[in-house]
Amino acid sequence: MYYPEPISKLIDSFTKLPGIGPKTAVRLAFFVINMKDDDVLNFANSLVNAKRELTHCSVCGHITDQDPCSICQDNTRDESIICVVQDPKDVIAMEKMREFRGKYHVLHGAISPMDGIGPEDINVPDLINRLKNEDVDELILATNPNIEGEATAMYISRLVRPSGIRTTRIAHGLPVGGDLEYADEVTLSKALEGRREL
The missing domain is CATH 3.40.1360.10 (Dna Topoisomerase Vi A Subunit; Chain: A, domain 2)
Incomplete structure (x- = not known):
């Protein structure tokens, strides 16, 4: 299907995101096109700022906007x-x-x-x-x-x-609220392995 080049590029950009297939990418692209200009600019700025301002903590490697991160700086931990x-x-x-x-x-x-x-x-x-x-x-x-x-x-x-x-x-093992009948063999094996006394 033919789309004008700006829409095609936007669709291609969305398909690079995990879990976004071609149909969803088209829906998202047209949603963005129909947004107010200010909302689109805020969205674009959020993407750029997240990419520019975030880094990895030099101590633990967690994503952060300050180095070291707030967890590594917390003396109560x-x-x-x-x-x-x-x-x-x-x-x-x-x-x-x-x-x-x-x-x-x-x-x-x-x-x-x-x-x-x-x-x-x-x-x-x-x-x-x-x-x-x-x-x-x-x-x-x-x-x-x-x-x-x-x-x-x-x-x-x-x-x-x-x-x-x-x-x-x-x-590892069964999730709370899970049913034994739906668990695979590996999950059941791990659940038995990690059993504890009551």
Whole structure:
């Protein structure tokens, strides 16, 4: 289907976003075209400002507009516990829970030999340097429960083991409100593995 070039470019831009297919991209493009000029300018400015003003914390790697980030600057948090996550979105998910009072380390990915991503391609070397320079008692590995996340957690635990730092892995299993009949074998296996006494 033919669209004027400015609309085609806008549609192409939207299709580059994750989860946006061609039909959704067309809908979004026409929605933007029908917006008021001020709203479009504010939207464009928000995109540009987010890209320009955000950076990664030099301590933990979390996305921030100040360096170090507010979590790393918070003296009330327990510096002896570091939770290792794959993505800044994982930090935000953990913070919404409001129960973890330690610090974080964001890897910005996971080890994936199939995709050519090794430990040096993610934030593992910075984690090791951090563990050498900080007094850490426990490292919580909160990587995703998939092949890449598990491989990353295993690699880090083996790397850290000689230092004597306690290394734990978040539990995996059935979600609260989930039904056994709909769970796959791996999820059920992990749920049994992580069972605890009542």
